[in-house]
Amino acid sequence: MKTREVFGLNLEMTKHLMKASPKYIIVNSIDTVVGTASTVLQILFYQKLIDLVIYSEPSIAKIAVSFLLYYLLCSAAKAFNHWVTLVFNEKEKRRIYLYYKKMIYTESVKKKIEKYSSETYRNMLHNAVYHNGDYLYSFAVQLLGLMSSAISFLSVLYLFQRLHFIFVFAAVISAVKNCVCSSRVNKLKYEMHQVNMMIERCNTYIYNLFYFKKYIRELRFYPIGNYFISQYARLKELWWQKNKKMTIRRGCEDLICKAADLLIYASNVVVLMLLLVRGEITVGEFSMVLTNFVLLSSYIERIIMFFPAVWDGAKYMKDISDVIHSENYCLKEVKNETAADDSQGACIKCENLCFSYDGKNNVLNNVTAVLPLTKKIAVVGENGSGKTTFVKLLLGLYTPTAGTIEYCCPDRHIKNNMELFSVMLQDYRIFALSVADNILPFPDENGKKRINDAICFCGLEEKVRTLPQGADTILTGEFLEEGICLSGGEQQKTAIARAHAKNRPVLILDEPSGRLDPLSERRLIEKINHLSADKSVILVTHNLTYTKNADLVLYFENGAIAECGSPQQLISCKGRYEKMLSEQMKRMEAEA
Ligand code: ADP
Numbered sequence: 001m002k003t004r005e006v007f008g009l010n011l012e013m014t015k016h017l018m019k020a021s022p023k024y025i026i027v028n029s030i031d032t033v034v035g036t037a038s039t040v041l042q043i044l045f046y047q048k049l050i051d052l053v054i055y056s057e058p059s060i061a062k063i064a065v066s067f068l069l070y071y072l073l074c075s076a077a078k079a080f081n082h083w084v085t086l087v088f089n090e091k092e093k094r095r096i097y098l099y100y101k102k103m104i105y106t107e108s109v110k111k112k113i114e115k116y117s118s119e120t121y122r123n124m125l126h127n128a129v130y131h132n133g134d135y136l137y138s139f140a141v142q143l144l145g146l147m148s149s150a151i152s153f154l155s156v157l158y159l160f161q162r163l164h165f166i167f168v169f170a171a172v173i174s175a176v177k178n179c180v181c182s183s184r185v186n187k188l189k190y191e192m193h194q195v196n197m198m199i200e201r202c203n204t205y206i207y208n209l210f211y212f213k214k215y216i217r218e219l220r221f222y223p224i225g226n227y228f229i230s231q232y233a234r235l236k237e238l239w240w241q242k243n244k245k246m247t248i249r250r251g252c253e254d255l256i257c258k259a260a261d262l263l264i265y266a267s268n269v270v271v272l273m274l275l276l277v278r279g280e281i282t283v284g285e286f287s288m289v290l291t292n293f294v295l296l297s298s299y300i301e302r303i304i305m306f307f308p309a310v311w312d313g314a315k316y317m318k319d320i321s322d323v324i325h326s327e328n329y330c331l332k333e334v335k336n337e338t339a340a341d342d343s344q345g346a347c348i349k350c351e352n353l354c355f356s357y358d359g360k361n362n363v364l365n366n367v368t369a370v371l372p373l374t375k376k377i378a379v380v381g382e383n384g385s386g387k388t389t390f391v392k393l394l395l396g397l398y399t400p401t402a403g404t405i406e407y408c409c410p411d412r413h414i415k416n417n418m419e420l421f422s423v424m425l426q427d428y429r430i431f432a433l434s435v436a437d438n439i440l441p442f443p444d445e446n447g448k449k450r451i452n453d454a455i456c457f458c459g460l461e462e463k464v465r466t467l468p469q470g471a472d473t474i475l476t477g478e479f480l481e482e483g484i485c486l487s488g489g490e491q492q493k494t495a496i497a498r499a500h501a502k503n504r505p506v507l508i509l510d511e512p513s514g515r516l517d518p519l520s521e522r523r524l525i526e527k528i529n530h531l532s533a534d535k536s537v538i539l540v541t542h543n544l545t546y547t548k549n550a551d552l553v554l555y556f557e558n559g560a561i562a563e564c565g566s567p568q569q570l571i572s573c574k575g576r577y578e579k580m581l582s583e584q585m586k587r588m589e590a591e592a
Helices: 003-020 024-056 060-108 113-117 119-130 135-161 165-211 213-221 225-277 283-304 306-325 387-395 435-439 445-458 461-466 488-502 518-529 567-573 576-591
Strands: 347-355 364-372 376-381 402-408 421-424 506-510 536-540 552-557 560-565
Touching: 003 024, 003 060, 003 135, 003 306, 024 060, 024 135, 024 283, 060 119, 060 135, 060 306, 113 119, 119 165, 119 306, 135 165, 135 283, 135 306, 165 213, 165 225, 165 283, 165 306, 225 283, 283 306, 347 387, 364 387, 364 402, 364 536, 364 552, 364 560, 376 387, 387 421, 387 506, 387 536, 387 552, 421 488, 435 445, 435 488, 445 461, 445 488, 488 506, 488 518, 552 567, 552 576, 560 567, 560 576, 567 576
Parallel strands: 376 536, 376 552, 421 506, 506 536
Antiparallel strands: 347 364, 347 402, 552 560
């Protein structure tokens, strides 16, 4: 990474810090100055005190007064430092972490879904999402550390070099050795972290299997626990294979460092004893060097390590910054002007749409259709024929690999596809929120009415009435022990209510009745059929008996539209639709 980029990233994070906590840098700067002054005072005080006691026989009162003064000053400095680190910083860190999480969560949901198929993006996102936000203040902390170390270093250097240059020399050697060791360790750590990210994700998946109630139930009846234990063993083995060399290297380097430390300490003691015996230093100075040698070396180390530490942090900051700045999901524009040829009115025009998830095999092939947005449209076909993928392209969740989608809503103030659609997809999720918040998060007065309407629309009103806090009852037991678990069908109704409450001109429902009982299913389809005329519905279903009231049916086969027209037209054609419909009717009659 280039120097400019490294400092650019550090400044970017510091700018966020200043937005998250404007006082953080000021208060910590004061603390650094106070702390540095108190350290220098401490070094000087003990040396002078020991020499005073040994060589001048001072009065007890004089010692007591100087001790008291020293004690008061140091205690005040320590108290201030404690307040800063334990109260102020902890309070501000809460704000910083909150700011960071808000920023990352907001940004991460804006990114293109296609990005998730890239291992690099997932690693980057993993680093950014799982981080708590320390990198926002790390540059400020490094800079203040550099300032404090530089001042302390100059003071101790002055005191040490008066005695013998050898101590300064030894401190420099010790610091350089520590820097080399720690930078190698940090490099190794980062390399290991990058190599292990995929393993960590798999590990987390396995941990979750044995942690979440939803999986435990499944595992009990479908006993694949042993399989995952063997997968866990395989991952551990893989970890060891990938990290063996690096772990052994880390251990050896650590050992060499410790041996060098011991050697430097021993040589210091020998030189100090010689100087003391020769009367070239006082006992106070002997003690000062021994007690503060590590301190001097740590100051040098922090000065030398400033740049490498800033570089190391920048690697992680780059992941955070890349997530923030990487390409966003692009809202699709909706045309509001009336076209010269306005025969079609509000519609979605798809032309030669192709799509592939893996970049190799097309799941959709040259799909061309005009979907009138005042009509009820049914998208039907066998499993895997591309219905859901088609709908996801309409929603703008994926970008077509070829072809175009045009959204036209003449004379309606709809700016983009987000304002056009409400949707319930098959893989909906129920969150650890109240029923109401699962339907429409944090509603106002009007929102509450929309929630109630949505609850009635999906047929959940009876259930909500029986819940302890009605629509305010928390769902799932993940956050709250008393969280309520809904049945599969009730969860589906909640997801339908969510789509209904969003109240957009086009309601997309992907297999909305898959988990509903026959009565609920029939009621829902009736309600969908009776939705007001200005609302369009795109219903994805493999149950063709529900499509008889549709205005337009698109029959998908192998990623293409095989038949298209009104149900009556398709029945009279006696094609695939008619065949599938009559089979389903026969089955229903046989069941009845
Ligand atoms: P349908 O809704 O008609 O059942 P889908 O559109 O869900 O069909 O799927 C069409 C094909 O695309 C299937 O063969 C499926 O394997 C594939 N597919 C669906 N979703 C993904 C995905 N996220 N990644 C890769 N392939 C997918």
